Amino acid sequence: MTAATLNAGASRSVLPAALKEAAIAAVVALALTLPFVGLRTVDSPQGLTVVTRFGEVAIAVALVFIGRLGLVLVREGYAAAVLGASIAAAVVFWLAPFPTPPLRVIALGGAGVIAIRAALKLRDMRGGAAGQQARDNRADRFAAKVQELTRWLGPLVVLFAVALPFMPFAGRSVIDIGILLLTYIMLGWGLNIIVGYAGLLDLGYVAFYAVGAYSYALLAQYFGWSFWACLPLAGVLAAMAGLMLGFPVLRLRGDYFAIVTLGFGEIIRIVLLNWYDFTGGPNGISGIPRPDFFGIADFTRNPAEGKVAFHEMFGLEFDPLQRIIFLYYLILVLALAVNFFTLRIRKLPIGRAWEALREDEIACTALGIDRTRIKLAAFSISAMWGGFAGAFFATRQGFISPESFTFLESAIILAIVVLGGMGSQVGVVVATLIVIGLPEAFRELSEYRMLAFGMGMVLIMVWRPSGLLAHREPTVLLHGGRDARRKRAAAEARA
Amino acid sequence: MLSIQGVRTFYGSIEALKGVDLEVAEGEIVTLIGANGAGKSTLLMTVCGSPQARSGRILFEGREITRLPTFEIVRRGIAQSPEGRRIFPRMTVLENLQMGSVTAEPGSYARELERVFELFPRLKERMHQRGGTLSGGEQQMLAIGRALMSQPRLLLLDEPSLGLAPLVVRQIFSVIRDINRERGMTVFLVEQNAFHALKLAHRGYVLVNGRVTLGGTGAELLANAEVRTAYLEGGH
């Protein structure tokens, strides 16, 4: 049989099957959209009533039908045709009238996804079949390369970060975004210790962030202590909170541990919300003192009694930006401290024990490792960095309330760690840029921001289940050096 | 009955089977021997479509099954007692056997159950005990019994002797012989315990590093010098 007849035979049987699959998808789409898109509940004088939007439903169902058909045809090997069609469709969608703008975005997005899938399939067809594993290997090699690059790219990035406030484009908003990103990077690196290295799923990391923030806010409010005295205390208190929680629950396994940490996060939030006399309840605490310049100088135009003004001390013009820049450097230093600490401790016995515990707890016990103590260390150290970040958050905002410490916050930090690739320090940076940076860049689309955020999380995970840059380098090598490393990688791949 | 033609299987980028050809005829016991990591279990799992062969063809009773999903393949009359036995530890012995009859023709259940209990009276005694509480030998009996419940025409057995005391191994092998002789069931057996397995088999193959290097009757292979140095000496 020649290739041509084979194809002809295939196409006869492919089309009906593809149409059937697409029809099923369309029915599913109808069920999904009919109640929510088709029937919108609105308030009316007689109570709640519904208005219909059946046109949108019809369009959505049609789009799903076409899209599914395209995907099935790509799967069956008609990638080139589908690629062309989807690009053409994208052009049509761009020009054609739609009842609502979101539908156009969905249509365009769908056409784009199908085009990408078709293009990838074309590449795979040319380069021989590639399974999920092969793609994982490719991703791992890519991550290894990125990590090698970071050896010299890292310092450059840090230099860039240091120079950022003095770049011509660096206005107030750029520096604010920089602070926001660095805060999440720090939190991500802090959580990475417990989740990425020790392999314990902490769903309530935000609790320690809250403990740090409230520690500073309350100490400042009730005792008037300065930021610099409170910063270490915030870390210590968060670490102690970690110990207190960790002691009873660390012997729980996997998901039981996860739910308890989630519960702990909620408990802290509920207490903060309801202990009105002490924490201000839902109103939070406002007027939290801003940090001064290491206790010597103030960032105000007219400094308080006995203090010097920062601008006078350095003979500068007064500029409210100075404080922002100072905050920026503060969080930069804090974040780098976590990073340095983590990179270092990873190569120590305790760091290796964390990773070993993640891999096999029973083997660890047989090697004389007291798993409770090692986990407790990971938990409280991780909490400590969260506490530092919390104190920083309080002083930067000047106002905190339980609102800032919801589960969503924990979920975002966890997403940063997992999307980046567990245990990968560079991964956290990249993931933060995606998870925090992108939505920040599209602030004007605020309505759809969280929708896209959730969808993005799903898509990235489906695309790269082990994270964007998951690659682990051994902490100690017997045969060091670049060549040895390359040879080892090649030999391992062969084995 | 089963024809494997040029099958290559990958685990990720690792090529576990590098073009395997072999045949199992109706009514035979065929044994595949080979060292650890040679790809024996991979071959059995590839026959069942998990993982699927990257290239090559697998025919069962003349029809191609290479690209079918696992549950479709076993519905055509292949049953496997896989590596590590994989009984359901939290189901009772009876429930495990019921799971075996998922693909059986309706109405055959009671009869097949009776036959399994005939072969392994031990299982009848333990009918309501959970699978996880059985000893290794009993678990192996259960794994084979469960595979038999679907009335397969081809039975795949992966190292039924692994980790069992010599006495139990002998019982298991004698049951395999009975199934074949008395019911005419075709058996494709993978073993490290080459001595026993070859004695039992009509024919055998040797798998080395993902390739079949030798084939012949059981007695031929037993007498083959290479086979003996590689798989027989030192153990039994």
Next chain:
Amino acid sequence: MEYFLQQLINGLTLGAIYGLIAIGYTMVYGIIGMINFAHGEIYMIGAFVAVIAFIVLGLAGITWAPAAIALVLLLSMAFTAVYGWTVERFAYRPLRGAPRLAPLISAIGMSILLQNYVQLLQGARVKPIPPVVQGGFTIIERADGFAVNISYLQILIILTTVALMAGFTALINGTPLGRAQRACEQDKKMAGLLGVDVDRTISLTFVMGAALAAVAGVMVTMYYGVIDFFIGFLAGVKAFTAAVLGGIGSLPGAMLGGLAIGLIEAFWSGYFSIEYKDVAAFSILVLVLIFRPTGLLGRPEIEKV
């Protein structure tokens, strides 16, 4: 005493609802070992379908309560089941065999997605509906006028739950489908080798979990008369807590855990403070787990060496 009885009734009602949601968590956890974080959202979707269905039926003139409730239950279960199926198909199935945290993150993403999807399409305001079933019995009336009441709705909720539970237990323990589910729970690969269509079995598990969550959604809609797009999170967390408390993976455990959480909440808010009822629920969870690390009815995890 009378007060106690009243709280007991309220707690049982609440517990029944938590139990229905908890089953979805426990079944999904049992079969693919993941926390389906989006399950709370599925319940929320069920509640929204219920509201929409009640309105549409009202417009269509079907106002006889038993018919309306039955229809709404059916519609909500059907539509919500499709959501459950879709979520599994898109966010979890591609992640079979992926690292353990990947499906969790994907589930959290799904949860955020669904919440915002409903908010965008149906608006962020609360959705009130008029009461469907009114009235009830007075069990005891004290001299000082305090009466212990049980409403028809509460009876309906408890009875529906009991019936569903009984049906479900029978399904899981006695039918080939239930057996296939349990087999997939224990060893998916082996189940496949025995001819079970594993993907289909997992999909059905999500569909069943979603349908039960939809029932919970309908009940809550009728019980409180108002819902919004955010109700999924807290109910989800509570139900998950209930599932863990009872021993995740165990169906009777989910029911027991649901009842326990419902009763704890009712009594705590009745006797102590309503603000801290969630703290009480979580604290009791921690206490139980310390003494029984796998929950009340969970299988003790023996370290297999």
Next chain:
Amino acid sequence: MTALDTAAATAAPVLLKVEHLCMRFGGLLAVNDVSFTAKAGQITAVIGPNGAGKTTVFNCITGFYRPSAGRLSFRGDDGTVHLLERLPGYRIAGIGVARTFQNIRLFPRMSVLENLMVAQHRPLMRASAFSVAGLLGLPSYRKAEREGVELARHWLERTGLVDVADWEAGNLPYGAQRRLEIARAMCTRPQLLCLDEPAAGLNPRESAELADLLRSIRDGEGIGVLLIEHDMSVVMTISDHVVVLDYGRKIAEGSPEAVRSDAAVIKAYLGEDEDDPLPPEVAADLGVRVDGEGA
């Protein structure tokens, strides 16, 4: 084994004394009044059918189970006697009892060398002054770490794994993983090495190499080896002392020769004569003994 060897063996110091050990799971008595000893410089094998309670005995010794009754006394290298049943699991490794597992338990995504470094956790942790000296990078810690790497290198050489020292452990072939597990146990500097079916899944050549390695550990380090094994070719060639369990009870004990000809053992474990012997010509050709004892 000659009479002289036997005398020498009995003179060796007792490392581990198991007395009247019982282990009950629910209603099931998995180990029933088992007593035996393991001596330094000897290989003691525990054999028996599946489900005889061998691994349970092991798990009691290495602290994974708390025995229902009985005493497990272990003499550490400084002469103090520890009661193992009273120690938490992780402490048992610290006093000199190391073990391997039936189904290999490596740290698969860590490198081979890292696996061996984790085994030296306790001394290294002390040297790093609970991470403080380590974080500061003090020379004392760096020296300790270098020594740790050297010990690891030593065992990598003994097990033939030097070339793959930087591989991920999970990427090693099966036989190498078994050897690595033994190397890892040895890196804890044990007095007693407990091996749970180390030859399972090895081919005859690998089994023979394993036997050599175990002998060299016994003779070179002078430590005691406690072994659970099904492969009679390994057990019978290297053991100094064999304990046979069946249904949780000890049914025989003695030298390999004695155990091999013990009627109770043959009945419970090794089996009666082959019911269907080889064709005589093949048997003669193979030199297989037809008495069913194994080679």
